Amino acid sequence: MKKIAVLGCGTVGSGVVEVFYKNRASIERKAGSKLDIKYLYVHRPHPELPWQDKLCFDFDTIANDPEINIVVEVMGGVHPAFEMVSTCLQNGKSVATANKELIAQKGAELLATAREHHVNILFEASVGGGIPIIRPLHQCLGANEIDDIQGILNGTTNFILTRMIRQGMSFSDALGQAQQLGYAESDPTADVEGIDACRKICILASLAFGKHIYPDWVHCQGISQLTAEDVAYAQDWGGVIKLIARAHRLQDNGGIAITVEPMFVSHESQLSTVDDVFNGILVTGDATGEVLFYGKGAGKLPTASAVISDVIDCAKSTDTIDTLYWEQSDPVKDSGLLCDWSQLPAQYYLRLALQAPSQSALVDELFCSPVLLARKRQPATELAFVAPSMAPATLDALCDRLQQEGISVLGRIRLL
Numbered sequence: 001m002k003k004i005a006v007l008g009c010g011t012v013g014s015g016v017v018e019v020f021y022k023n024r025a026s027i028e029r030k031a032g033s034k035l036d037i038k039y040l041y042v043h044r045p046h047p048e049l050p051w052q053d054k055l056c057f058d059f060d061t062i063a064n065d066p067e068i069n070i071v072v073e074v075m076g077g078v079h080p081a082f083e084m085v086s087t088c089l090q091n092g093k094s095v096a097t098a099n100k101e102l103i104a105q106k107g108a109e110l111l112a113t114a115r116e117h118h119v120n121i122l123f124e125a126s127v128g129g130g131i132p133i134i135r136p137l138h139q140c141l142g143a144n145e146i147d148d149i150q151g152i153l154n155g156t157t158n159f160i161l162t163r164m165i166r167q168g169m170s171f172s173d174a175l176g177q178a179q180q181l182g183y184a185e186s187d188p189t190a191d192v193e194g195i196d197a198c199r200k201i202c203i204l205a206s207l208a209f210g211k212h213i214y215p216d217w218v219h220c221q222g223i224s225q226l227t228a229e230d231v232a233y234a235q236d237w238g239g240v241i242k243l244i245a246r247a248h249r250l251q252d253n254g255g256i257a258i259t260v261e262p263m264f265v266s267h268e269s270q271l272s273t274v275d276d277v278f279n280g281i282l283v284t285g286d287a288t289g290e291v292l293f294y295g296k297g298a299g300k301l302p303t304a305s306a307v308i309s310d311v312i313d314c315a316k317s318t319d320t321i322d323t324l325y326w327e328q329s330d331p332v333k334d335s336g337l338l339c340d341w342s343q344l345p346a347q348y349y350l351r352l353a354l355q356a357p358s359q360s361a362l363v364d365e366l367f368c369s370p371v372l373l374a375r376k377r378q379p380a381t382e383l384a385f386v387a388p389s390m391a392p393a394t395l396d397a398l399c400d401r402l403q404q405e406g407i408s409v410l411g412r413i414r415l416l
């Protein structure tokens, strides 16, 4: 019999307990051993929980109990999760966690600690909720060099964008609806500003490229500045706006570029059809070509499903699974591992407000007479178009020039 402790009993933690007892027989068969949950670690009494006999308020009891083989960490946040998970690994207990913030900040350290103590730290649930993506990257796609990962990794922002696209809602109305339906937190900053997607792409990129990549290094922009007009122009262009987290190798010099930002995504891309709270991750391997992962990226039961798949692997493994690994890097000195995104040429959609129609001559001069989007609907003083490919730093300089002439940049969105 292998015994499990669950740290945290919120939505995901209670989902883990529910799914475990619902499917216990088949989970044990796959794990190859009898399993049971011995402790649920919580900070305060929870009279509403049905598992009162398992509640434990003292972490040291769990850390020092030799019967506990596997610990599930679903508390969230870096501290004290990092200290607790480290202690469990040092005490010879494997850990399954859904904590993306923890892995994005401390993944390399925890993987090294697990290796040193011949146990595992597994985190399938940290990216894409119920979608298998961590295990495919280091096992099923293990033969490949990964060239590109493009992901819709945040369900809340994808729900908001879908409402803006389908119903023409404003960002704030769509956010309000997401909050009412319980998708968005009361403080939605981490979701809407791209911070959550950034943590997730850093985990995938660290795994794909073998070195720890810190969220601080990544150019990260959220969706809070998008307007219904931008969404309509994307439609005229032939696509939709999605919050895309992308990590790819540059073809010319093999450098790594990572960005999180709203992008114009053509209807030809499979990602353009990933709607509502669903996530989609398009991985390009040098042998496989494109592989698409799609499913529920959040929620109690999908996330619990991924956590329990890790519990099964923890129970089965007799040593560290060594394909799941990346090297440590220095958060400050190694930031040059990533290319400077501001120098990477790309095409951008721009929406400008002119003071007078005659100023379009300057726009034509600076942007080589671009083809306008939705020519008929525009007021004479508004121009929207896709600029020729150029580095964002060059585009900044052109936008400065426009501002000097009294032309405002109302929207600026990269094309995928």
Ligand code: HSE
Binding pocket: 129, 153, 154, 155, 156, 157, 183, 191, 196, 297, 298, 299
């Ligand atoms: N807030 C996250 C999302 C939850 O909306 O995708 C899952 O990580």
